[in-house]
Amino acid sequence: MNALPSLKIKFEDYQLGLTPPVSDAHAKIGVAASGPLTPQRLTRGTQAQETYVGGPLAGAAAVALLESSPVVCVRVPTTVAGTRGAVTRTGVPAGSSVMSVDGDPSDSHRVSVRVTRPGTVAAGDAAVIVTVNGEDAPERAVPVNGVLSIPGTGMTVTFAAGDLLAGNTYAFSSTAPAATVADMIGALEALLSTRPDLRYLHLIGVATPTLAAAVDAVLTERQTRNYYTHALLEARPIGDGETMSDYLAAIETQFANFTSTRVSIALDGGQTYNPLTRRMEARSSAWKLAARRAAVPIGEAAYRVRTGPHVAMGELAFNAALIGSAGRFAALWTLDGREGIFTAAWPTMAPSGSDFGEVQRREVIDRAAQIGYIAALDYFGDSIPVDTTTGRILESKALAMETFIEGRVRTGIGSNASGIRVRVNREENILSTEHIEFALSVIPLGYMKHVTVNVSFVNPLLAALTPAAPVTPATGGS
Incomplete structure (x- = not known):
């Protein structure tokens, strides 16, 4: 029996090369007056008070929600009571x-x-x-x-x-109530176990080298699972009667042996408006840095002046402009000729010479890794035709793979980098190894971190009369 003519429709997916957007959410982990211990996604400052009543976590979330939304909050049990100082x-x-x-x-x-x-x-x-x-x-x-x-x-x-x-x-x-290192890390691990879509993390409370090292270990381990993020921690506040120079020296000594390309430490900040208490409160610079970062592109330098000053701030406790340095730490400063308070720096605690020493480069390279992984998954398990003479991947196939992955990554990075390059290893003996390797390279943006303005007088008449440089006659030949 002859089969009747037929026409079938099949849908093919993943043809547009879509990439997930950059997350506009960041997470905060810390203690609060009360509330659930599970992650809570907040979009309004009033939710912070309704959920946590008060305390550092609630205040930091409310401050952040003045500038960016949403914020994912994780309350940690208060295991270290706040202390009262002498009168x-x-x-x-x-x-x-x-x-x-x-x-x-x-x-x-x-x-x-x-x-x-x-x-x-x-x-x-x-x-x-x-x-x-x-x-x-x-x-x-x-x-x-x-x-x-x-x-x-x-x-x-x-x-x-x-x-x-x-x-x-x-x-x-x-001093504020706090949590133990074990409780903070437990909350961090529980949050990241669900692979939430987060741009970065803000851990609230005074950080020690022990806490910083523990956070770095968690983030480094997550990196091996193709999950990329970074964290901002808070250094202790400046002490009564302590000079800014002495404070910076003390923090540098405290963290002298700590390095990480995924952890940053923020210095003391200044008077910060808390919409929950409706007061100006002395807070770490991390409160304003974390609030601002989620609202700007990943390739933007944290210290970009045109982004504008931080809102709702008063006098700084630590002003990097007054001592000319912030060391290895994130900090705020004031600028001559500009009203307001700006970001002075947001470095990671990377060792000298690292490519990932500033927050924007950390975020751009993480974004490239994220999209590169997603793009490479499309080839996972594919069969690859090889050259019948050399046994290596066909040039046409290598070029097609490079074009596809490069296009996906370029789309995901956008204007946050100068360019993207992808190169397939053509020397791989794929018949024996069943392995293929891509080199994904990001050409970063340049940043005007150091600017020189040369100022002088000029006499237009003398400039017009300046003779042209003599022409050196050519030599040789006949």
Whole structure:
């Protein structure tokens, strides 16, 4: 029996060479007042407060969401309680009442209590103004029990029996609650186990070389699984009375033996507006650096001035411009002739001479690796015709593979690099090894990191009269 004529439709996929977009999300890992321990994807600052109530994680997420969205947050259990510093009293003469501090700090705070109306605790006729992180609260009377709560800090102050004299100021600071290295790394590993689409990570809280090394180990291991990202950690804040030069020297000494092409350390920042507390708070530069980076192209230098100053910032605690260096660390600075605060640098902790010493090169090469891997998967398991004389890959096939992969990577990188080159190893004995190798090379963008402007007078008349250089006659020949 003769078969009837037929026509069939078959759909062929993966013909457009589509590449996944660059992720606009970054992750934050740290402690918070409360909330779930599982990753939460936030797109509005109000969600940070609804989810975590307060604390460093909530504040950092809210700050970031002023500039970029979304932010993936992971809360780590608070296993290291915040500490309350000693109270110092200034003013002469000094009142006899002594102030003490109680409670568990919710975050890092700088608190001062200034006596504005004299009196005694027993009479309840004294008054004070409480200042938290530079923000004055309305004047308050000191009750007869001497106890005043400090909203938003988790702490109370108590004035012992005695007199309070106008002009006396009681000051102290607190450190934020924190997590152990094991808990931070556990949260990081749990997050990355799902291969989330993230551009980078921000670990909140004071970093040590131990934590930095542990983060580097996790990210390096993930690299072997074709998952590429990098992390920004926070150095300790500058100490009371510590100069900027001494602070930078101390941080350089602390991390002198640590290197990583996937981890960056951010220095102290400055007064940063927290939309949750509606206060200016002393924060690491990482809070503003991480907020900005997700909103700019991967090939853009972190220190690009035209991107503009950071929003909602006050005075810097560490200003790289004032000492002319940020060392190996990410930092902020001010620029003569420009209002606002800008990014001074965002290097990785790479060893000297590394190609991956700046954040934009780290992100561009990771993007190339990501797209190169996806493109190469299309050839996984393919049969390859070989030259019947040499046994090596046919030139036509090698050229086709180079064109395909180069096109995919160029599309994925876009204007974030100067060019892409792909070269197939034509010397491979593929019949024996069943192996093929590509060399994927990225020609990066150049960056105007050092600029020289030569300034001089010029006399147009003299310039016009300058004789042309003499022509040297040709020699030889006949």
